[in-house]
Amino acid sequence: MFFSIxxxxxxxxxxxxxxxxxxxxxxxxxxxxxxxxHLDSTRLDTSVVVDNLGDATALDFSFxxxxxxxxxLATKKIQGVRLGNKSSKPFDIINTGVSSPDGLACDWITKxxxxxxxxxxxxxxxxxxxxxxxxxxxxxxxxxRALALVPQEGLLFWTDWGDKAKIERSSxxxxxxxxxxxxxxxxxxxxxxxxxxxxxxxxxxxxxxxSSVDYNGGNKKMFQTNIAxxxxxxxxxxxxxxxxxxxxxxxxxNKVSEKCKMxxxxxxxxxxxxxxxGIKVYSPLLQPEYVSNCSVNNGGCSHLCLLxxxxxxxxxxxxxGVLLKYNKKTCAKLL
Numbered sequence: 001m002f003f004s005i006x007x008x009x010x011x012x013x014x015x016x017x018x019x020x021x022x023x024x025x026x027x028x029x030x031x032x033x034x035x036x037x038h039l040d041s042t043r044l045d046t047s048v049v050v051d052n053l054g055d056a057t058a059l060d061f062s063f064x065x066x067x068x069x070x071x072x073l074a075t076k077k078i079q080g081v082r083l084g085n086k087s088s089k090p091f092d093i094i095n096t097g098v099s100s101p102d103g104l105a106c107d108w109i110t111k112x113x114x115x116x117x118x119x120x121x122x123x124x125x126x127x128x129x130x131x132x133x134x135x136x137x138x139x140x141x142x143x144x145r146a147l148a149l150v151p152q153e154g155l156l157f158w159t160d161w162g163d164k165a166k167i168e169r170s171s172x173x174x175x176x177x178x179x180x181x182x183x184x185x186x187x188x189x190x191x192x193x194x195x196x197x198x199x200x201x202x203x204x205x206x207x208x209x210x211s212s213v214d215y216n217g218g219n220k221k222m223f224q225t226n227i228a229x230x231x232x233x234x235x236x237x238x239x240x241x242x243x244x245x246x247x248x249x250x251x252x253x254n255k256v257s258e259k260c261k262m263x264x265x266x267x268x269x270x271x272x273x274x275x276x277x278g279i280k281v282y283s284p285l286l287q288p289e290y291v292s293n294c295s296v297n298n299g300g301c302s303h304l305c306l307l308x309x310x311x312x313x314x315x316x317x318x319x320x321g322v323l324l325k326y327n328k329k330t331c332a333k334l335l
Contacts, residue, residue, distance in 0.1 A: 024283040026241055028232065028250065029056035029070055031274025034081075036282070037250065037264055044264055050081050050090055058104035058146075058232075058278040062111070063287045067128065069093065069113055070278065071101035078104065078115055080128075093130045103158065103191075104278070105147040107172065108287045110294045110305060114172075116144035116158060123147070123158060125172075125306070132303045135320045136174040146191035146233075148200060152290050154307040154314070155215065157200050159188035167191075167202060169215070173306035173315045180217030190233025190242060190279075194255075195286075201255075203230035203242060210240065210253065224253055224260060232279035236286065243276035250276060302330040 026037040027049060034050040050056075054074025061068045066083040078094040078101060099119035106113055111128040114136075121141050126133040137144075142162020149156055149172065156172045157180075159165075165185035170177040181188075186206035193200055194212075201212040201223065210224040210233075228246035235241070240253045241263065253260035280286075293314045294305035301316035308315050318324050318331035325332060 024236065024281060024285070026234070026250070026279060027059065027061065027068065027282050028243060028279040029059045029277045031055055031277070034059060034068060034070060046264065049083075053090075055274070056277070057102060058115070060104055060106035060113075060278075060280055061282055062106055062108045062128070063282070063284045064108060064289075065111070065128070069104060069106055071098075071104045071115060073100060073102075076101075078113060078126075093128070094126060094133065102145050103147040105149045105156075107149055107151050107307065109151040109290050109292050110307060112304075112306075114147055114149065114156065116147055118143045118145065118161070123156075125304070127304075132319045134304060134317055137170075137177070146189060146202070148191040148193045150193055150195065150215075151292070151307055152195070152288065153215075154309040157191060157193070159191055159202060161187055167200070167213075167217075169217070171307070171309040173308045173317060175315070176309060178217075180213060181220070184211075189231050192233045192235040192240065194235055195288075201233060201235060201240060203227070203233050205229045205231065205245070210242075212255075223255060224258055227251075227253075227260060231275070231277050234280045236281040236283060241279055241281065243279050245275055248276065250279065300329050 025039050032053050033048050035046050036049050038045050054072045056070045057073050059070040067080050069080045071078055076098045077092055079090045080093055081090045082088045101115050101117050103116035112125055114125045116123050122135050123137040124135050145159045145161050147158045154172050157169050159167050166179050167181040169180050188202050189205045190203040198215050199212045203210050208227050211222050213220045228244045230242040231245055232243040238256050242251050244251050249262055250264040251260055252263045293299050299305035299314050304317040306317050316329050323332045
């Protein structure tokens with residue numbers, strides 16, 4: 001067992017199948033399994049978190065709730081698993097109306113999952129328990145891919161692989177949608193957020209670069225060029241980690257020195273299982289505690305309380321097909 005000290009607390013977490021998952025380790029989807037990289041090991045060993053999956057692609061987590069979520073392209077599901085119990089098994093969150101869920105992000109503050117679907121051309125949101133599913137975007141969206149959230153500011157970012165590739169931003173309740181980047185883009189894949197610098201980073205699998213802009217789409221910086229074809233991207237402090245489809249491994253790049261190196265070669269994560277795809281640094285530092293207006297009595301909302309970038313920094317919403325009443329708090333009853 002490993003013990004890691006963060007914020008003057010000793011945090012202990014156990015994975016199913018006798019695996020331990022420590023703060024600031026990496027978790028990634030590898031088609032048939034979710035795996036973990038032990039960053040505190042000089043050998044950078046990997047271990048299996050969940051096995052026997054169909055085609056696990058995007059993933060995220062809730063550190064406080066000890067939950068990992070992922071999308072599966074083969075089973076066409078959004079699934080999760082609870083850590084800390086050897087008998088824990090994957091459970092379905094969404095198992096209908098999903099076709100190609102390439103992107104997924106977790107709102108750890110209000111306990112919701114956002115995902116994108118390239119086939120249905122939608123971005124949707126649902127509670128951790130699978131209840132109150134809502135379509136946020138279905139218009140002027142072509143092939144949505146990666147998602148990233150900044151719940152502290154009520155912001156949602158996503159990439160779109162369509163004929164006119166772009167990176168967009170909105171409030172997490174679907175309001176104030178705007179395009180941030182629509183030039184020099186072909187296959188914008190991974191998306192990561194630097195909370196401290198208030199910047200987003202992305203990879204382009206076709207043009208083979210890493211770039212970044214601020215939250216408003218300004219101050220663009222080309223960070224790295226001529227990289228391998230990357231899919232997933234995650235960030236902690238000065239290090240970016242990306243899944244590499246050319247070499248079937250995981251690379252790391254220092255955003256200050258702009259130097260990259262192969263971190264985990266294909267033989268270290270059982271490449272025969274498939275492509276390494278979604279990737280996240282598993283750390284409480286990337287999910288800071290925050291008390292939102294949804295924290296008390298669900299913001300007064302009868303169903304969904306969604307965070308927003310504008311005062312009062314949340315809005316009530318209803319599952320798709322259900323009307324919100326004039327009081328802006330209560331959803332009409334289903335017939």
